[in-house]
Amino acid sequence: MVLLKLFLNVCARLNRKVFNGSGRLFRRREKLEPSQKFGRRLRAIFTSGKLDQAEWDELEATLLGADVGTSATRLILADMRERMSRKDEPVEALRATLLAALACEQTRDIELRKSADGTPRVLLIVGVNGAGKTTSVGKLAHLAVEEGAQVVIAAADTFRAAATEQVETWAKRAGAQLISGEPGGDPAAIAFDAVKSAKESGADLVLVDTAGRLHTKVDLMNELGKVRRVVEKGAAVDEILLVLDATTGQNGLTQAKVFGEAVALTGVILTKLDGSARGGIIIAIQQELGIPVKFVGLGEGIDDLAPFDAELFVEGILS
């Protein structure tokens, strides 16, 4: 009886996902299949316990092709060799190496409900132009609302054409309140107002959508620091998440470094992982900067956000 209920439950949820947004679940699968070709090839070549030069080269090519980068690839192959010398099977050695490379001390979880004393959680969403910040804000808001949270979104991108209208659409879709200002207005002021409003209304979560900015623009990086400082006058900032496009190459590490210098990053949202890019640069970001990936974006729909799963990510690179 319980099993049947469970089964029906799952079907109902699947149905909801299938018909909610016209076949998004199936569309997502279609998208994921081709990009999983990568690792399948790899598994096929690891036939014996030892690897010949061609197989090592193939492995190196796979990692480089996933944007893991030359230094990180070197370290991974060396680590893998070491494990194999201790009698590990190649596939196991590789999986263990990659998981070790992604291991992080901090939690990947984020708090979506306000703290015991009623202070709202504040998340700052930052990143370069076009990474997927506003869409991610919408997804996070939706996730939080589904969990029963009351959400306030700060439309702090006052620069880009129609940015406020864009995040407004997401706020409506997610069921979150929007705090916005005039184009060209002060982003820090809007963020502060959102925190103030959240405290007054007893909201759980404040999501601050900021303007896309290249890390090479010093004044824009300084502005980000200012936004954080101003927000902190109202409430502590719980998370500063860097939104990173999975197609980004080695520049992703530079982005994380420089954004991290301007504001202390607590995590990464890796977006557009439903494409053919593997996002391997996050390995270097974890290793060199200790910044963990907390979420992955898997499409343009409001549901297309998943918590980062290291095992699945490694599978994506390999299988």
Added chain:
Amino acid sequence: MFDSLSDRLSQTFATLRGKGRLSDKDIEQTCTEIREALLEADVALSVVNGVVEKVRERSVGVQVTPGLNPSQQIITIIYEELVAVLGGAARRITLAKRPPTVIMLAGLQGAGKTTLAGKLAMWLKREGHTPLLVACDLQRPNAVEQLAQVAKQVGVPIFSPEPGNGVGDPVKVARDGVELARTKLHDVVIVDTAGRLGVDAELMNQASKIRDAISPDEILFVVDAMIGQDALTTAEAFRDGVGFTGVVLTKLDGDARGGAALSLSSVIGKPIMFASSGEKLSDFDLFYPERMAQRILGMGDVASLAEQAKRAIGGDEIEAMEAKFASGQDFTLTDFLKQMQGLKQMGSMSKILGMLPGAAAMKKQIADIDEGEIVRVEAIIQSMTPLERENPKILNGSRRARIAQGSGRKVSEVNSLMERFTGAQKMMRQMAKGGMPQLPPGMKMPMGMGGAMGPGGAMGQGMGALGGGFGAGKQTPQKKKSKSGNPAKRALEEGR
């Protein structure tokens, strides 16, 4: 900080002695360095291997001469290879014989298509055309509104019958938009489409339907310069799914090396037509293969940097400086102050310096630069009298003490500034005479570089302001001597 290929190769060959050809071992080492550098620049692995092979072949003939580091020759070989590939298919936008010219934009989400649509429209308008923008991104929230606002900023009309956000048929909008352009006699139509993944069969199909409906004269594949190894996979998917006739690279104002440019040129063979570098609608230019080659090799984009410097420091200032040096006058503290202030406007000094060729050799000096220094130096110089600034020789102990007190700094800081200034002065004199520290010889410079590099030029100003740090660099011997009194012209004539 850029650890550029040229610096790395210099180090590789630093201990080379004797004459004759490069040994196999040297060539292997070279190839390893090149491979690493190009991968770090996000060039596709398959393309890297191809380039390395070509360079290996040509390296066999490189002679080792005492006193001359073969790295320069190798760099020139690579540079030439890259420029050839990047510029190989270069051409202008094809305008239709019978208007309107239909330009369709396609690419991944977030590449910068909508902003580019506005830039293209502005550029075409300036060239005397009458563009119409068509809003066919009916998917991304408020994309139509974004394009409408962009159209308003540029002052061109937009066709946006559907609100988007999931409502409307982009194929119909595209078709109707082109039809409207025809009837209203617009000579160019720019069709902005939704971002889509190369692996999304449904949306790639939609793109091909849009293409079939409007028969574009140009389909521009818009790609973010920071894209990594996925560039080739995605480009092939777009080529096969919808096809494109040209490429536009965006966000070049970042510091991504842009290796995708090489991958696309090499494999897909479609011309990169434009370079987009900034969020302003005017931040749009033709694509220059030489600049891209330098950027990929980690040499920074010196020409763009020079332009940036020029804008920050001001063209008039530069002309005045050039005239001053041409007349034999000396570099003064007033000039030094102006340069510092100009540099302040340009942004992070260490980043700018990192972009200059030979930056690695100056690493230590650059790392020691403190951004706050500019403010301190300004204060000190501003406490000097105009006479003192023009004639620093008169700065005796009592004057220095007064200046220190007036600017709230220590006498030792004033002394240290004077030392640096003297170093800068020496360097500026040297540049005025035609010497250029640390630039690899035989390097073909992009147009306008000669002017930019002269002492009055933007780069000269930047280097002068650093004061002293450069003096330690090795000097490249100048063989040709120009007769021109203008240092900038001389630099051009001497082929620097």
